[in-house]
Amino acid sequence: MAKITFITSQGEHLTLEGHTGSLMELAVEHGVPGIDGDCGGVCSCATCHVHISPEFMPLTGTRSEIEDDMLEFAENTSPYSRLACQLTISEDLDGLVLKVAR
Amino acid sequence: MRNQHKSRFLHQNMALHDEMKYSEFPDPFDKARKEQGCGEMNDQDDPVLMLLRHKDVRKCAHNWKTFQSGATPGRIVVPSEVHIRQTRQIPFEVDPPQHTAYRALVEDWFRRPLQPWYEQKLGALIQRSLEEALSAEQVELVREFSLPLQSRALTLLLNIPLSEAETWISWGTHVFRSEDNPLDSSKANVLYDYIDQQIARAMAQPGEDLYSHLLAADFQGRKLTTEEIKGVMILTFAGGRDTVINALTNTLAYFAGQPGALQFLRQQPEMIGRATEELVRYFSPLTHMGRVVTEDTQLCGRRVKADSRISLCWASANRDESVFERPNEVILDRKVNPHVAFGFSHHKCLGAPHARQLLKGLMHGLIEQVQSIEILQAEENMEHWGEFDRKVGFRRITARFHSLS
Numbered sequence: 097m098a099k100i101t102f103i104t105s106q107g108e109h110l111t112l113e114g115h116t117g118s119l120m121e122l123a124v125e126h127g128v129p130g131i132d133g134d135c136g137g138v139c140s141c142a143t144c145h146v147h148i149s150p151e152f153m154p155l156t157g158t159r160s161e162i163e164d165d166m167l168e169f170a171e172n173t174s175p176y177s178r179l180a181c182q183l184t185i186s187e188d189l190d191g192l193v194l195k196v197a198r
Numbered sequence: 199m200r201n202q203h204k205s206r207f208l209h210q211n212m213a214l215h216d217e218m219k220y221s222e223f224p225d226p227f228d229k230a231r232k233e234q235g236c237g238e239m240n241d242q243d244d245p246v247l248m249l250l251r252h253k254d255v256r257k258c259a260h261n262w263k264t265f266q267s268g269a270t271p272g273r274i275v276v277p278s279e280v281h282i283r284q285t286r287q288i289p290f291e292v293d294p295p296q297h298t299a300y301r302a303l304v305e306d307w308f309r310r311p312l313q314p315w316y317e318q319k320l321g322a323l324i325q326r327s328l329e330e331a332l333s334a335e336q337v338e339l340v341r342e343f344s345l346p347l348q349s350r351a352l353t354l355l356l357n358i359p360l361s362e363a364e365t366w367i368s369w370g371t372h373v374f375r376s377e378d379n380p381l382d383s384s385k386a387n388v389l390y391d392y393i394d395q396q397i398a399r400a401m402a403q404p405g406e407d408l409y410s411h412l413l414a415a416d417f418q419g420r421k422l423t424t425e426e427i428k429g430v431m432i433l434t435f436a437g438g439r440d441t442v443i444n445a446l447t448n449t450l451a452y453f454a455g456q457p458g459a460l461q462f463l464r465q466q467p468e469m470i471g472r473a474t475e476e477l478v479r480y481f482s483p484l485t486h487m488g489r490v491v492t493e494d495t496q497l498c499g500r501r502v503k504a505d506s507r508i509s510l511c512w513a514s515a516n517r518d519e520s521v522f523e524r525p526n527e528v529i530l531d532r533k534v535n536p537h538v539a540f541g542f543s544h545h546k547c548l549g550a551p552h553a554r555q556l557l558k559g560l561m562h563g564l565i566e567q568v569q570s571i572e573i574l575q576a577e578e579n580m581e582h583w584g585e586f587d588r589k590v591g592f593r594r595i596t597a598r599f600h601s602l603s
């Protein structure tokens with residue numbers, strides 16, 4: 097189990113408990129605004145773009161080349177950008193804080 | 199006796215081979231994509247440079263300033279419709295920032311398919327189509343399955359009575375272009391007149407449908423003109439017709455040729471989401487879409503002049519071996535799948551949530567009710583783009599459905 101906090105573009109903090117699946121699925125399940133997950137998580141839509149809080153970056157591993165290429169065209173990117181569908185929930189991510197990109 | 203056995207065996211093998219062929223959609227761009235990265239075709243003396251690589255397609259789709267959609271209406275379509283259409287399709291033939299403002303008017307509407315009630319109603323329509331197919335001796339998939347289902351489903355997206363679908367079904371598969379002459383405008387007029395009438399009806403009697411939604415909308419402090427509403431509606435009809443009909447038909451043909459695939463989804467229905475993306479990638483129902491170049495530039499090692507045309511070849515990009523492992527195979531549970539079948543960046547398909555729900559619903563219906571689909575006869579629908587001949591679907595394909603029970 098991991099507790100994940102999403103900060104929406106309105107500044108709202110939503111802390112959700114996840115067990116399996118991706119961070120995108122967790123967000124969509126709970127209707128986090130700004131995370132649509134249109135492609136269902138196959139890395140083709142970028143509607144799950146988040147910014148990881150800098151201090152948590154080491155927890156989330158590195159981006160794949162395909163994710164990187166996708167983010168290259170996304171709006172509002174930063175060095176902390178990730179696609180939430182590419183992050184699998186695990187206990188290691190417990191306490192993670194991330195900002196929804198739009 | 200022995201011979202008889204043998205010949206029956208051979209016959210079965212041949213049938214199997216044929217059915218596999220129905221489920222195969224070759225990539226005609228392979229060589230040109232690797233060697234040049236682009237291809238050329240002429241179209242009414244307004245040639246098109248087709249971009250074939252995933253990276254170039256995404257880059258140019260993103261760069262609307264240099265590769266515009268807001269050219270003369272009809273010019274970004276291949277074959278060009280400049281001589282047969284004046285109405286600008288919205289938001290398709292508009293660039294940012296105006297494009298953003300138009301899209302904002304319809305974005306939420308086109309996301310309604312994600313709501314549970316919509317999924318449920320769509321499921322009922324799919325159920326009805328499958329029951330019809332299962333009870334018939336044989337079904338011609340394009341006209342008797344996909345066209346009626348596409349039309350009925352569209353009534354949900356427009357939020358109008360189901361009975362309206364009968365009119366659209368009666369138009370047949372070629373409302374927008376005549377089958378023999380793509381530049382014959384008489385066919386398109388049927389649709390234009392129909393839309394004029396519908397807008398007039400909604401003006402007189404506003405309801406809860408898309409026409410009324412557009413009539414009531416506030417666009418930058420004013421109402422939309424009738425011409426603008428017409429531009430949105432024509433696009434909604436045209437953009438979601440052949441694409442959806444091919445996606446549905448090809449999906450059925452695929453499962454006919456690959457019975458193991460249906461079995462796989464029956465065991466792992468949670469893979470239907472990924473399977474949807476994979477089939478859309480593989481079929482790429484919209485082969486390419488044009489842009490007009492606004493300044494002299496360089497593309498795949500060539501000089502490209504201002505006011506010339508390029509096209510973004512989604513179908514080729516979706517088989518790019520530098521992005522997709524085993525690109526010519528359908529891998530139903532493909533995990534990372536950055537396909538561009540629904541386009542990319544600003545103009546990405548507004549109808550995608552609807553199309554995705556339709557395909558997902560179809561797969562759910564199939565695994566619950568259908569044991570197998572047998573193809574009796576088929577004629578492929580080949581597109582011709584300069585040097586490239588591409589199978590995009592079927593002109594007709596007759597099948598028999600076998601029930602699970």
Ligand code: HEM
Nearest residue numbers: 289290437438441445483484487540541545547548549553
């Ligand atoms: C499997 C089915 C479909 C496929 C493969 C498909 C493909 C595409 C593609 C590739 C584009 C991008 C065009 C460009 O960049 O110039 C697009 C745009 C569009 N599609 Fe679809 N489409 C499908 C279904 C639908 C449906 C069902 C509708 C509506 C009923 C629809 C409406 C639109 C609209 C309105 C746009 C223009 C969006 C814009 O310019 O901002 N499409 N589609």
Ligand code: FES
Nearest residue numbers: 133139141142181
């Ligand atoms: S959900 Fe589409 S890229 Fe993440």
